[in-house]
Amino acid sequence: MTKKRLKKVYKPMAYISIGCFLIYILLSQAMSVFSRTAEIDKLEKEVAIVKKEKNDLQNEVSLLNDDDYVTRYARENYVFTKDGEQVVILPDIDQEK
Numbered sequence: 001m002t003k004k005r006l007k008k009v010y011k012p013m014a015y016i017s018i019g020c021f022l023i024y025i026l027l028s029q030a031m032s033v034f035s036r037t038a039e040i041d042k043l044e045k046e047v048a049i050v051k052k053e054k055n056d057l058q059n060e061v062s063l064l065n066d067d068d069y070v071t072r073y074a075r076e077n078y079v080f081t082k083d084g085e086q087v088v089i090l091p092d093i094d095q096e097k
Helices: 004-065 067-078
Strands: none
Touching: 004 067
């Protein structure tokens, strides 16, 4: 084969292989971007949950600074009683079923 004929065969093959390589790079980068956006969405949801939790805890802290709330909370959850008071714990109806 002559050199001209070899150039006619190899030149289009080189262009096709370079084009395929560039398309592969483009597709891999696009997949990377899509996976990152999904991860960003997931993390933004987590941030919203943590912010809500933080606000709830700040509200609870402000309530715990109130003596009346602390007393009521202790009476409800820890069977805290006043002098001369008796506590009767009733079973839950849901637990019996």
